[in-house]
Amino acid sequence: MTSVDAIIERLGATRTCDSGLTREPWSFDSVRPGYGPGASARDRFPRNSPRQTPLPEEYTRATAAELQDRILEARHRLGDRALILSHYYQRDEIIVHADFVGDSFQLARNAATRPDADDIVFCGVHFMAETADILSTDRQNVILPNMAAGCSMADMADIDQVERCWRRLETACGTAPDADGRQQVVPVTYMNSSAALKAFCGRHGGIVCTSSNAHAVLDWAFARGRRVLFFPDQHLGRNTARAMGIPLDRMPVWDPFRPDGGHDDATWAQAAMILWKGFCSVHQRFTVEQIDRARKAYPDVTVLVHPECSMEVVDAADGVGSTAYIVRKIEEAPAGATIAVGTEINLVNRLAAQHPDKTVFCLDPVVCPCSTMYRIHPAYLAWSLENLVNGRVVNRITVDPATAADARVALTRMLEVHP
Numbered sequence: 284m285t286s287v288d289a290i291i292e293r294l295g296a297t298r299t300c301d302s303g304l305t306r307e308p309w310s311f312d313s314v315r316p317g318y319g320p321g322a323s324a325r326d327r328f329p330r331n332s333p334r335q336t337p338l339p340e341e342y343t344r345a346t347a348a349e350l351q352d353r354i355l356e357a358r359h360r361l362g363d364r365a366l367i368l369s370h371y372y373q374r375d376e377i378i379v380h381a382d383f384v385g386d387s388f389q390l391a392r393n394a395a396t397r398p399d400a401d402d403i404v405f406c407g408v409h410f411m412a413e414t415a416d417i418l419s420t421d422r423q424n425v426i427l428p429n430m431a432a433g434c435s436m437a438d439m440a441d442i443d444q445v446e447r448c449w450r451r452l453e454t455a456c457g458t459a460p461d462a463d464g465r466q467q468v469v470p471v472t473y474m475n476s477s478a479a480l481k482a483f484c485g486r487h488g489g490i491v492c493t494s495s496n497a498h499a500v501l502d503w504a505f506a507r508g509r510r511v512l513f514f515p516d517q518h519l520g521r522n523t524a525r526a527m528g529i530p531l532d533r534m535p536v537w538d539p540f541r542p543d544g545g546h547d548d549a550t551w552a553q554a555a556m557i558l559w560k561g562f563c564s565v566h567q568r569f570t571v572e573q574i575d576r577a578r579k580a581y582p583d584v585t586v587l588v589h590p591e592c593s594m595e596v597v598d599a600a601d602g603v604g605s606t607a608y609i610v611r612k613i614e615e616a617p618a619g620a621t622i623a624v625g626t627e628i629n630l631v632n633r634l635a636a637q638h639p640d641k642t643v644f645c646l647d648p649v650v651c652p653c654s655t656m657y658r659i660h661p662a663y664l665a666w667s668l669e670n671l672v673n674g675r676v677v678n679r680i681t682v683d684p685a686t687a688a689d690a691r692v693a694l695t696r697m698l699e700v701h702p
């Protein structure tokens with residue numbers, strides 16, 4: 284199997300979205316804090332984002348083979364003390380070391396099934412490690428190998444912006460329950476959000492959702508509220524609500540950078556689903572033109588896309604669903620099938636390699652991994668594991684107890700709706 288790393292090295296800047304992808308991630312940490320090369324590179328980088336301390340030279344100068352050996356040796360010495368979790372979108376050079384591979388929610392639950400492990404090394408992004416900390420025991424350490432591995436979508440809604448939006452909606456929609464006893468607005472946050480936003484939902488009668496349970500969660504929310512405030516991904520919110528029959532003209536978008544979110548009180552009052560102006564830079568790259576090209580090249584192609592893609596892309600596809608859905612559909616497809624996929628390139632290429640009897644390819648012809656996922660380079664994994672071997676915990680992610688308690692309320696509601 285050829286990993287995305289190896290492909291980028293071979294292609295250089297010719298068919299990748301950013302020539303910086305060929306450079307090592309630490310070369311960007313020390314120059315200018317940002318998301319780094321890849322799909323999220325041009326998104327607004329929050330000023331107060333965590334920074335990664337410079338990696339010692341013994342890691343930045345090590346060869347790929349040396350790093351793999353060091354990771355294996357550290358893993359061996361740590362034994363069952365350490366649990367390594369890896370998101371589907373991680374590079375193959377990380378995936379090979381994982382005890383579990385899955386989406387953000389599957390991994391958080393995996394963390395909860397191993398209370399015996401002292402250290403949970405989370406090869407994903409910041410909000411995932413926070414959720415693992417909330418769902419794991421107090422004595423367990425959750426470690427993010429590179430502190431700069433955030434998520435540009437999660438960063439598109441912060442707690443101050445959401446509090447401001449909430450106050451505006453209270454003015455526009457009122458705070459008294461309606462005649463059926465439903466609250467005026469129920470906040471729903473996508474799993475891809477900070478612990479502070481999950482806690483906000485816990486405090487305000489709201490809930491968390493994932494891309495696989497968004498419909499069931501919205502049913503729950505509309506049974507308890509006249510309107511839903513959905514953040515931070517507008518596309519998942521719009522695609523799910525539209526499939527439930529909510530008209531587009533009752534789904535205004537709250538823009539946190541415009542006064543009053545960009546609309547007047549009457550617009551918020553008549554809304555059923557208030558969307559947040561956030562998006563995933565990886566899934567926003569997929570277009571209807573790419574789907575048209577795939578259909579022209581392969582008339583029998585099946586197009587599967589993630590619900591973080593735009594509504595137009597979802598409409599043009601044959602199937603839409605979470606990462607787990609895409610994985611399952613490809614597994615179920617008969618030998619000889621051709622499947623074009625609108626999701627992250629590391630996962631798509633791995634699925635293609637796992638199913639050599641099928642033609643599986645990414646809709647986007649340009650190699651463009653999620654830049655924040657891409658920050659978990661083997662050098663950071665080797666560094667964090669070897670520190671554990673030496674009794675030092677680096678890059679521990681902790682959620683303060685009050686925030687964790689409120690966030691757990693919203694997560695528990697989700698689990699009760701969709702175990």
Ligand code: SF4
Pocket residue numbers: 323372408433434435436437475563564565566627653654655656
């Ligand atoms: S793929 Fe999108 S949602 Fe996932 S971590 Fe990257 S930017 Fe965030």
